[in-house]
Amino acid sequence: MVRVRKQFRDLASPEAAHETIDSLALDPDTETVSLADSRGRVLAERIDAEMDVPGFDRASMDGFAVRARDTFGADEMDPIELELAGAVHAGSEPDVEVEPGTAVEISTGAVMPPGADAVVIVERVEERDGSIAVYKAVAPGDSVMPAGTDIAAGARALGPGTRITPREIGLLSALGVDEVPVRGKPRVGIVSTGDELVRPGESLRPEAGQIYDVNSYTIAAGVEEAGGVPELYPHAGDDYDEMERLLRRAADECDLVLSSGSTSASAVDVIYRVVEERGELLMHGVAVKPGKPMLVGTLGEGSAYIGLPGYPVSALTIFRAFVAPKIRDAAGLPESRTATIEGSMAVRERYAEGRMRLMPVGLVADDEGELLVYPVDKGSGATTSLVEADGIVEVPPDVSYLAEGETVEVQLFSADVRPPAVLGVGEDDPALSRLLDRVPSTRYLAVGSREGRRRLRDGVPDVAVVAGDTDPDEVGVELGGWTREWGLVVPDGNPANVTGLSDLVDADLRFVNRDTNSGLRTALASALGDLADERGSTRHELVEAIEGFDRTTKAFESPARAVLTGRADIGLGLRTSAESLGLDFVSLGDQPVRVFAAPERMEKPGVGALRAALESTADVIDGLSGYHTRPRE
C-alpha cells in the first residue's frame, strides 16, 4: 500500500517536495543471495552463530598433545619423558587417546586428542626413539584454543542493516553461512517519453529531428548507483496507446516509475491520465531551479511516480537531490561519505530569482589541492555540460550571490566523481586531442582560443590552449606547442577551382565559418584584413561579399564535414581535416598552437604531466598533415 501525503500548491517548497517523496512507500522485500553475491548488500536480519568456531578444541602450535599434569616439574635440568603414542594432523580425526604418561604429536589446527589438555610446543621437546623428553612444564590449556573461542554458538555475529563488505563476508564464511538474507533492491522503471528520442545503438534519422535518448541510460545508471534495479522500458515513440500500456506495465512491475521531461504535450497528457486514473497526483511543480515542472504521484497500489526535467543536467540534478536519497533509503544504503565535499567558489556568482537554486558546478583543484568550485551549464541544456558538471550546490532562495572564495558544499553527482587532474580550456585541435590522451584524468573545454585566454585570466582553469599569434605574457607560462596548416577546405577535385582567399570573396560559393572564439576565425579575419589592404577595400566589405560568413560551427572539423555532405561549397579548416575526409585543401598559412599554464598552477601534478607529455610533441603530431613541431620559447 502506498501511503501518501498530499501537497498541493502552485509550486511546492523543496522541503515539501522532500516530504512528499519521503511519504512514498518503496520498501522492497527481503531476498536471499549467495555469499559470493552478497558484497555491497545490506543484511536484512541479525545473524547469530549457529555453531562454535572453532568447532573443536584446537592445537594452536605445532608440538605434542599431553596431559598437563604429566609435565609438572619438568625443566631444562630435569626433563620428563613421555611415551609417543601417535600423531594428529589438521583436518583429520584423532585415532589415538592421550593416556597418562603418553604424548601425541600434533600440528597447528589439529583436533586435541581425547585425554590431552595442553600442547608442549615442539621447541621445548627433544624427540627420542618412541618417546619425547619435555623440557618445560605446561599448564592445562596451554597452546590450545578451546571450541567456541573465536565465536561461540548462540552469539550475535552481525546485526540487521549491516553493509556487507569483504570483512563481513569473512565472518559469514567462518559461520558456514552461504545464503545471506539481504534487503531487496527497489525496482525502478524508466519510461522514455519524447517522440523524437531513439535508443543508442538504433539508427538515427536526424533529418526527421531524431536525437538519441540521453536521460534513460543516465538515470538508469544513477538508479543502479543508488542501490536500485533500473528497468528500461521500450520506447513507445509517438504511439500514445503503446506508451500508456508501457506506463501501466511499469507501474505493475516496479516500486517507482521515472520519466524525464518530454517536449511533447501529448506524452505529458498520457502520464497525467495514467497517474490520475490509477493513483494520485501529489505534487506538480517545485520552487527550485531547475526542476520546476517536477511531478510526484502514485500509480496505484505499490508504485510511485516521479517526473524529472528534460535537460540532461537538470534531470540528473533533480534525480541527485530528490530521488537518489529515496532509493538509497529504500535499499538501506547510507549515502557515501564522498558524495558531499567542500570547496570554495572560484568566482563570484549572482543569483536572485527568489527560489532555491540547485546550481550545477565543476571542480578544479588549485596548486595546494584545495577545491575550487565554479558554476556550469546555466540552463543551456547542453549534453556536454554533463561531463563538466561534477555536482550541485544548493543555493537557498534568500541568497542573492555567492562571493569568490566563499565555502560551499558540493553534492557530487556520483561518489566516484573526482576533480580532473588538469582543467584545460581553449582551441580545439586534433593534435591536442592526442596530447590529452597522454595525460590521465584531464578535462578539456573546447571554448576557443579567445574565450580560453579569458577564462585562464579569470583564474578557474589550469591551462589554456591558444591558436594563432598571441602575447605569451598576457596569457601564462608557455608549456609547449606546435604549428598547424590552415586554409580553405573544398570538395574533392576542387570543382570551383579555388586558389586562394580572393576566390572566397569573389566566387559565388556557400561558405561555412568557425565561431569568433576560434583561432581559425581570427586567422581568417587577419588574412581578410590583409586582402582588404591590398585591394584598398575594408574587411567589412569583403565579409559582406562572403555568403555564409556568419554560418559558424563549433569544432575544427565541422566546416569540412559541411563541405563533405554538400551543405557548403567551401569551409574554414585544417589541411589534416581535409585529407582525412578525402577533400581538397587550399592553404592560407601556418599558425602556432600553444599550451599556456596559469603561473600559480605550475606545481600541480597534472600540469607537470601535461608538460611532460609536451616533450613528445613529435609523436603527438605524427601522421597529422600540415603539422610541425616548433621550438619552445
Place this chain on the structure above:
Amino acid sequence: MVRVRKQFRDLASPEAAHETIDSLALDPDTETVSLADSRGRVLAERIDAEMDVPGFDRASMDGFAVRARDTFGADEMDPIELELAGAVHAGSEPDVEVEPGTAVEISTGAVMPPGADAVVIVERVEERDGSIAVYKAVAPGDSVMPAGTDIAAGARALGPGTRITPREIGLLSALGVDEVPVRGKPRVGIVSTGDELVRPGESLRPEAGQIYDVNSYTIAAGVEEAGGVPELYPHAGDDYDEMERLLRRAADECDLVLSSGSTSASAVDVIYRVVEERGELLMHGVAVKPGKPMLVGTLGEGSAYIGLPGYPVSALTIFRAFVAPKIRDAAGLPESRTATIEGSMAVRERYAEGRMRLMPVGLVADDEGELLVYPVDKGSGATTSLVEADGIVEVPPDVSYLAEGETVEVQLFSADVRPPAVLGVGEDDPALSRLLDRVPSTRYLAVGSREGRRRLRDGVPDVAVVAGDTDPDEVGVELGGWTREWGLVVPDGNPANVTGLSDLVDADLRFVNRDTNSGLRTALASALGDLADERGSTRHELVEAIEGFDRTTKAFESPARAVLTGRADIGLGLRTSAESLGLDFVSLGDQPVRVFAAPERMEKPGVGALRAALESTADVIDGLSGYHTRPRE
C-alpha cells in the same frame, strides 16, 4: 610476458615488496561492454563524436519558423503578416518549405524546415485564419540551435582512462554509443590450500578438525571491490596432485593467483614446486607485521602469484596494503577518496619490533564526530576481529609507540567501511542482542561485564553493558536495563536431581563454567561465597570440589549447549537458554543487566538511539523466560 624484478634477501623491506609486486605484469586486454553495463568501468580509448548533436538545426522554442528578413521592422504597433504554410513537430521530417512571406508552425525540438533561419516564439505572434501576425522582428538564428551546437562531429568527447559514471553514460548516449571499449578487469584466481578447510554451504566435520574457509570468499570480495574478477578454484583438500593441477589451471586462466597461508607444510611445498617449475620465486618474506611469510612469484608466462598470511585479519591486511593497489592499478581504477581517513589514537600503543607494523584498528566517533582509532586483533587470529577491524595504520619500523591523541592515517579495509553509530562492550545476553537490532549500525564486543567496565573507563567505547551488581557511579550514566534469571542448566528431566548450588559442589558432575569476565561467573562466585559461609568453609575449598570449574566458555549459551550435547552434566547459564534448548533449569537468582554510557558520549546520536530503544525494554524481553523489566534508577 611477465616482467620481473628479483628481490632476494632474508626479509624484503616493505618498499622492495611493493616494487616487486609493481613489476608484475597484470594488464588485462581491452573489452567491449554494452552501455548499460559500462557504469564503474574505465574507458580504454578516446571517444570522439562521430556525429553532430543535435544532428539538425533545431527549434529551441515553440513558435513559427520564418525567414528572419521577412520580420524586419515588425513591432507591437506594426505587425507583419505571414502566410501559414504548415507545421513541423519534434521527431518528424518537415514536409514544407518556408518561402518568402510564409511561416511554418514549429514545436521545440523540431527540425527547422528548409528556407527558415529563425523562430518567432509563440508569445510574439497572433494567430489568424491561415496566417500569423508577427509582433517582433527576429534575427537570423534566433531560437534556433544549429546542428552540432551541443557536440560537433570530430570533437573529443571523452578521454581514455575516464571512469564511467552516470554523467559519462549520458554523453555516450547522446553520441549513440551503445558499445563501450573499456579496460579489462584483471582475472584473479584464488586457490584454497588448507587440508582442514571446507567451503561455506558444505557440511562440516568439526570432530575431524574441519573449519570453514574464511579467506577465500573474503579475498574474493576484496578482489571484486578493487576492480578485479575473482575466480574461486575448487578446494583440493589434502589431495596434493589435484591441488597442483588446480594451481596450474589457475595460472593458465588468470592474471594473478592468490592463496592464503596454509597450516600444512605439504600444501606450501606444492606451491613452491609449481612456482619454481613454471615461473620464478621473486620474494619470500617481508619485514612487516603481519605478513612475514608473504610469497611473491610468477607462474610462467602471463600469471603472477602472491601468497597471503593465513589469519583472516592478516590476510586482509596484506591484501589491502600490497595486493589491492596492484589490482586497482591494472583495472585503471584510482583508489577511492574514502579509502584513507585520519583519526587520533584513543589509547597509547607501544610497539618496538624493529619492522614495519600494519596495525589493524577499529574506529569510533567521539561526541563531536571526531574519529578515534584503537588497535584490535593483536595477532589473535580471531575471525571476529574481522568485523572489529575497520582498517590498518602503518607504523614505521623506527616508531616505538603511538601516543594517545596522536593523529594517524587509517587505510580502510573498504571504502564502504564506516565507524559504528554506537560502540558497545560488555556482557553478552539474548535481550541485548534484540535491543541492538533496534539501533542501526551498532558494534558490540562481548568481552564480559568486567572487561566492559574497564574498557569504558579507558575511554574507547560509548557504552558498557554490565550484568550483576555494580556501583553505577564507577561505570557511567545508566541508560536502562532489565533483570534475568540465572542458575544451573541440567539435562532434560534433571537426571542427577540437582536442586541447588550444594549439588554442584557435592555431586560428582562435570561442570562447564563461564569466563571470569562474565557477570554470570561473578554471580556464581558470590553465591559460592555465601554457601561457604553457611558451611563454615572457604570458597576455594568449594571450587576445588567442582570438576570443570576452570572449563570456561565464551558465550551465554555455551555451557547449556555443552549439557545438550552430553559434553557436560551441568552448566552455568540462563533460564531462557535452558528453555529454548529443551533443558531443565535450577534457579539461583535474578541479576540486573544494565547499559551504561560514557558521560562524555551522551550527546552522540547513536547513544541517543540506544537510549530511545531502551524505552521499549518490555518489547525487547518479550518471550524471554526469566526476564523482567526494572525501573530505571
